[in-house]
Each structure stands twice: as C-alpha cells, then as structure tokens.
Amino acid sequence: MKIWMVALLGLLVSASAFGETRLSDKMLFGTLDNGVRYFIVNRPTAPVFTGMVFVDAGSAEERTNETGIAHLLEHMAFKGTPWMGTRDWAKERPLQEEIEKTGSQLTAERQKSTPDKELIDQLEKRLAELSKEVAEIILPNEYDNLVTREGGQEINASTSTDWTNYYMTLPSTRLEFWALLETQRLLYPSWREFYLERDVVTEERRMSVEDSPSGRMYEEFKAAAFKAHPYRNPIIGWMSDIRSLTVARVADFYNKWYVPSNMVVLLVGDVDEARAMPILKKYFGSIPSRPSPARANTVEPPQVGEKRISVSIAAEPEVWIGWHKPTFPNDDMAVFEVLQFLLSDVGRSSRLYSSLVKGARICQSAESFTAPGDKYPGLFVVRLEPRAPHTNAEAEAAALVEIERLKSEPVSEKELEKIRNQIDSHLLQSIETNRDFARRLGAYYLASGDPQILDTMREKMRNVTPQDIQRVAQKYFTVDNRTVAELVSTRPKAKDSSTSPTGAAQ
Known part of the structure; x- marks a missing residue:
C-alpha cells in the first residue's frame, strides 16, 4: 500500500528541504518500563496534537469461529468505564452481570441444532427488560461528550487486519486529560450495551458487505486467494461468528492482547519531550505489565496453480x-x-x-x-x-x-x-x-x-x-x-x- 508515503509530509516545511530531511531525526522513540512503546513527533504549527494508541492485534489474530472480535472490541471501547458513562455503577453492575448471563444463554440456545423456541422467546423478553432497566442508569456517549467539551475533534478508532487504533485531536493544553481518558478505557472496560452493539455490527456488515457489490467482491476474492492464513477472513467478521460473540469471549481477547508490550502510543503535533514524557510515564507507564501474547503464525502455503x-x-x-x-x-x-x-x-x-x-x-x-x-x-x-x-x-x-x-x-x-x-x-x-x-x-x-x-x-x-x-x-x-x-x-x-x-x- 502507498499510505506510508503520504505520512512523510507531516514534518516537511518546504520542497527544498524534502530531499535532505530524515524524519527519524525529528522523532523521539522509546519504550516505557512496562513495555509500552511511544513516538513523540513535535510539529508546533498549531496549538493542537493528535494522540493515538495502537494495539498490535487486528483480525489476523482472531481464532476460528471468533472472526469480528477485534472490531467489536473497538466498538466497546467507547462505552465508558465503571466511572464514566453511568449514573450509579453500584446499581448498574448487577444488571450488567445479569444481561451477560441472559445474553450468553440466548446466544447458546440459538446455536443449537434444535433450539427451544419457547426458551428463546423467554430469554429475548428478559434481555429486553434488563436493557430497558439499565438504560435508565447509563449515560450514553459520555466518552465522546467529555472529549468534545474539552475541544476534542476526530474522536474515532479503526480496526485492520493487523492492528486496532484509537485516536483523537485535542488542544495541546489537554495532553494530560487525553492520557487519563485513554488509559482509563484501556484498563477498565465496562462492556456496557454489549448485545445492542453486537446488533449494530451485524447491521454494519449487512450494509458494507452483503448489500455492497465491492464489499462482496473483496470478501470473496480474499477467501479464494488465502486458504490457510487469517487474511482470508473479513475484518468485520463472518455473520454467524458475530452473532455468537459474548462478553466473556470478547473479554478473553482483550485480556490476551491489550497488554502494555502490545501497545504503541503516538503523540503528533504541538507536544515536546519535556512536557510529554512525565505524562506518558505517569499514565501509560502505570498500566500493569502482563505477559506478551503468543501468536499462532499460520503460514500461507505457496500457491500451486491459478x-x-x-x-x-x-x-x-x-x-x-x-x-x-x-x-x-x-x-x-x-x-x-x-x-x-x-x-x-x-x-x-x-x-x-x-x-x-x-x-x-x-x-x-x-x-x-x-x-x-x-x-x-x-x-x-x-x-x-x-x-x-x-x-x-x-x-x-x-x-x-x-x-x-x-x-x-x-x-x-x-x-x-x-x-x-x-x-x-x-x-x-x-x-x-x-x-x-x-x-x-x-x-x-x-x-x-x-x-x-x-x-x-x-x-x-x-x-x-x-x-x-x-x-x-x-x-x-x-x-x-x-x-x-x-x-x-x-x-x-x-x-x-x-x-x-x-x-x-x-
């Protein structure tokens, strides 16, 4: 892909300087004690910066029957924490636990070869009741609202085959606010509105793949070209896999891959080392170390015919x-x-x-x-x-x-x-x-x-x-x-x- 090349522009100040400029000379790269890697790129052309966190886990790290899990986890990162996105976590938490229990039962029953329709109806009714009850307690979109109130823009995330990233652009005076917010959601996911968000993703797949000729073609083309490597799978996941995901399964993926040694933090804009390093150490350096994940490393065999x-x-x-x-x-x-x-x-x-x-x-x-x-x-x-x-x-x-x-x-x-x-x-x-x-x-x-x-x-x-x-x-x-x-x-x-x-x- 050519996308690496346009990135070169950010540090260049003139056409004449381009030929001689080495971008690496204008970057600070390092590793915190717990394994988090970081880049600091000072571009003081405007009093703003972009903070971006990469997690070295995309759809290629998913196991069979769990495709789409990295993408769904990206969605869940915007649902807040036990302290953000709720009016009363003490009341919300037991409801969330019952929602997960009911949702898991419903998912398992639907997957049976001969599902009990009466039980499914009962579980669907109970899940709807719980969702309505918890909706009175949660504060929807509080994460986005907090960032917006602080002057934030471009609040988003994306999932690829290779990685997941989370980012926002803020005034340079809000660097510590960004670090606090990002580490909170990386450390304390709430799994709030999980089954509602899972339904959002199934609709997203329907629109971007099943109702999109280009999406369908790309999916079929990849599946034909790769017979062993996970690159054959869609980032958004196969529909049956998405519908089978539960909080427990997504949490397992999170616990495995969202560890300090698997994260890269980038600060680009009006930031400098003297101001940024103490903040990076205070917040990202305090994330508890955990073992680095082992990768499956399935190798695509050589193709032996058209x-x-x-x-x-x-x-x-x-x-x-x-x-x-x-x-x-x-x-x-x-x-x-x-x-x-x-x-x-x-x-x-x-x-x-x-x-x-x-x-x-x-x-x-x-x-x-x-x-x-x-x-x-x-x-x-x-x-x-x-x-x-x-x-x-x-x-x-x-x-x-x-x-x-x-x-x-x-x-x-x-x-x-x-x-x-x-x-x-x-x-x-x-x-x-x-x-x-x-x-x-x-x-x-x-x-x-x-x-x-x-x-x-x-x-x-x-x-x-x-x-x-x-x-x-x-x-x-x-x-x-x-x-x-x-x-x-x-x-x-x-x-x-x-x-x-x-x-x-x-």
Whole structure:
C-alpha cells in the first residue's frame, strides 16, 4: 500500500528541504518500563496534537469461529468505564452481570441444532427488560461528550487486519486529560450495551458487505486467494461468528492482547519531550505489565496453480487479479510500491490508465494496490472495470499484456526517474494532518518493527532499478501464483441504451 508515503509530509516545511530531511531525526522513540512503546513527533504549527494508541492485534489474530472480535472490541471501547458513562455503577453492575448471563444463554440456545423456541422467546423478553432497566442508569456517549467539551475533534478508532487504533485531536493544553481518558478505557472496560452493539455490527456488515457489490467482491476474492492464513477472513467478521460473540469471549481477547508490550502510543503535533514524557510515564507507564501474547503464525502455503472464481451480483462487471507477495523485511516490498505507482498511482500517465482506459478504451477504470495487510505476506492486486460492450475477459487479457511487458521489457531509466519524481511530487502536493501522520507511522512501525520505517522505505524506493522491477515481475507475476475473481452481472442487459432513457441512466 502507498499510505506510508503520504505520512512523510507531516514534518516537511518546504520542497527544498524534502530531499535532505530524515524524519527519524525529528522523532523521539522509546519504550516505557512496562513495555509500552511511544513516538513523540513535535510539529508546533498549531496549538493542537493528535494522540493515538495502537494495539498490535487486528483480525489476523482472531481464532476460528471468533472472526469480528477485534472490531467489536473497538466498538466497546467507547462505552465508558465503571466511572464514566453511568449514573450509579453500584446499581448498574448487577444488571450488567445479569444481561451477560441472559445474553450468553440466548446466544447458546440459538446455536443449537434444535433450539427451544419457547426458551428463546423467554430469554429475548428478559434481555429486553434488563436493557430497558439499565438504560435508565447509563449515560450514553459520555466518552465522546467529555472529549468534545474539552475541544476534542476526530474522536474515532479503526480496526485492520493487523492492528486496532484509537485516536483523537485535542488542544495541546489537554495532553494530560487525553492520557487519563485513554488509559482509563484501556484498563477498565465496562462492556456496557454489549448485545445492542453486537446488533449494530451485524447491521454494519449487512450494509458494507452483503448489500455492497465491492464489499462482496473483496470478501470473496480474499477467501479464494488465502486458504490457510487469517487474511482470508473479513475484518468485520463472518455473520454467524458475530452473532455468537459474548462478553466473556470478547473479554478473553482483550485480556490476551491489550497488554502494555502490545501497545504503541503516538503523540503528533504541538507536544515536546519535556512536557510529554512525565505524562506518558505517569499514565501509560502505570498500566500493569502482563505477559506478551503468543501468536499462532499460520503460514500461507505457496500457491500451486491459478485460482478462479466468479461472483454473481446485480452490479456492473469487474475483474480482480491478485498475486501473492512478500512483506517486511523483504526488500521486494519497495519494488511493489514502485510498481503500484508505475501501473496506476500517477493518474493519467500510468500504464494501466494509458493502455486500458485512455488508449484501447477497454476499461472505464483500472487500479493496482496491495492488500489485505502488511504484517504478513499479502497480495498485489489489479482491479478492472470493463467499459461496455467490452467483457471481463477482454479487460483481463489487456491488463495481463501490461504485466507481461514488465517481465520482458525493462522499464527505461527515463520512465523510472519520472516515477521517482512523481512520488516526491505527490508527497509535496498535500500536507497531511497530525492524525494521518500518526496512523501511517504507527501502522508501518508495527508491520516492520523499524522505528525509522518511513525513511527506510523512501530510500529503498528511490534505489529501485529497472532490473529490480523486471526480476520481481518475473518472480511473482506467474500463472501459478495468480488468483482471479470476476463479478458476473445478473442485471438484465438494456436492449438499446442509445434510445432508452432507462438504458442511458444505467
């Protein structure tokens, strides 16, 4: 993925300084006594900062039948603590315990091969009664309201295959407030409104995957490309797994992965070491140490033949082509980044656009990217949308011509130097926010283990040669290493789109 590159912009003050600036020289990286790692990046351009906490656990760390647990846990982190989000924890706590007991019974009964419908009705009625009773005690959205009252913005979180992160942007005077709030919710989850939130996530999955052609295609494509590694699973989880999650199971995941040695804290903005370090030590340094989690480390076996699937959806046709690729610390990572720019990330002058969209007009769009993550070996993907009346087969064939060209014809030094300049130009054209800088740095540090990863990757990219590109294309872009998924449209074809208003709209 190219997202690491835009992060470079945050510390640069001018185009002339870019070529000489090493971002690592402007960062402070270290480890607290309990194992929490931290970055401090001082950017005093405005009196604000972004605080971001990464937990080195995403969907790839989930076990079979527990997919979606990392994402649901992210949702629960906004539900408060025993001291935040309630009018009376002493009254709320026994209700929450009964809700968990009832919810677990209901979940277990629904999963039986012959569920007791009468018991299910009784449990559903009791759960609704308890939820109504506890709703009189809780203070919804108090976490967000507290942050907003202190001038906070961008209060959010996200879950990927590789990690989960939590972040907000605040006035620089509220640094200690941020540290207190974040450590409280990391240490003392309340599991408030768990079953209501689980229902929210099932609806989220329905909208983002089952009712979304692109979401469905991506899910099917990953599941076909990976047969062993957890990258095959959706971040949001399979529907049956989400519906089976209980507080106890999510709490087990939390207790295993949310430990100090598995956390990275980033402060980016108007913060400096003298002010930030005492606060980091006071709050994050006081989190009790616990053993680092053991990872399953399932390795995806080498693919031994092309895989092909078709997905029938009422949507426009498209083709996804993916090849397995390595990740950090393999130097070929940088070559794939350059390949992404060469094929699609420099706009109208990129090879796929010039050949398939502008030239032959076979496709209406053509893009390349890497997925699903960077902590483990992933995929280099080409995604195509054919332009009617051209077919998926024609689009795929045209794209593979460009792929074969990479193998047989070395990229000229002139074209490669143009790509290098376009990469730098891309970096200089947009100044990213503190939040985006923190997110890119944290994500790529966790994937690589290199605190200087932003400098390292940029230098490696600039050193990529035509021979490197040809070698990588020949090594990885093979038939046996390839997975192809095509969306076969189930929509009725328009009889005459040139004269039919309906056809024209389609």
